[in-house]
Amino acid sequence: MTDPDNTSAPTDRHGLEVLPLAQCLALLRSRPLGRVAYLEAGQPTVVPVNHLVDGNGIVIRSLSGGKLDAAIVGQPVAFQLDDHDPARGTGWSVLIRGRAELVDDHDKIVRFASELDSWAIDDPSTGTWIRIVGDEISGRRLARQE
Numbered sequence: 001m002t003d004p005d006n007t008s009a010p011t012d013r014h015g016l017e018v019l020p021l022a023q024c025l026a027l028l029r030s031r032p033l034g035r036v037a038y039l040e041a042g043q044p045t046v047v048p049v050n051h052l053v054d055g056n057g058i059v060i061r062s063l064s065g066g067k068l069d070a071a072i073v074g075q076p077v078a079f080q081l082d083d084h085d086p087a088r089g090t091g092w093s094v095l096i097r098g099r100a101e102l103v104d105d106h107d108k109i110v111r112f113a114s115e116l117d118s119w120a121i122d123d124p125s126t127g128t129w130i131r132i133v134g135d136e137i138s139g140r141r142l143a144r145q146e
Contacts, residue, residue, distance in 0.1 A: 012140065019139030021056075024094045027081065027139060028053045032117060034081035036060065036132070038072045038100075050118045051079070056134045058096060059103065059112050061127040063120075072100040072130065079132050084142075094139040096132060103129035 010018045019027070028034070028051075037046045047068060052059040058079045062068040077100045084091030103109060109129050121127045 016140040016142055019092070019094070019141055021137060024137050024139035025053055025056070027083075027092060027094050028058070028096075031081055031083065033119070034058070034079055036068070036072065037078040037080065038068075038075060050116060050120070051081075052112060052116050054112075054131060056137060057098070058132040058134070059116070060130050060132070061112070061116060061118055061121055062130055063127055068130075073102055075100060077132055090141075090143050092139065092141040094137070096134040096137050098133045098135040100130050100132050103131050 012018055032050050033048055034051050035046050036049050037044065039045070049060045049062075049068075077098065079096040079098075080093065082091060082093035103112070112129055118127075
């Protein structure tokens with residue numbers, strides 16, 4: 001829903017500002033740590049991951065043979081990143097829903113390794129590279145009304 005005079009940003013049914021795709025991607029680039037949600041043995045699981053934005057998707061690295069890459073490759077997943085200012089009562093959230101695929105292109109892996117600052121994996125030559133292909137990207141912003 002939008003104002004009839006088109007002077008304000010679109011909002012959802014809860015009154016949250018709906019963010020355009022370009023702003024969602026910029027916000028995803030603004031923080032190094034997000035969360036991946038997936039099903040593990042039929043149960044929802046959410047883990048923090050360092051990430052890179054690649055087109056309309058996210059690239060992460062998992063330990064080779066780890067339960068993350070075994071659980072999510074080829075499966076539906078979600079990636080979420082948010083921030084908030086509790087003193088001002090404001091915040092934003094970006095959600096990507098899609099599927100996970102292995103990255104096996106050597107040139108891409110070299111590029112990703114040079115760009116991703118992984119907090120959990122020290123050796124850039126190790127790990128499994130996974131790309132979350134975004135089928136749906138959405139973002140919302142909460143701004144306290146004065």
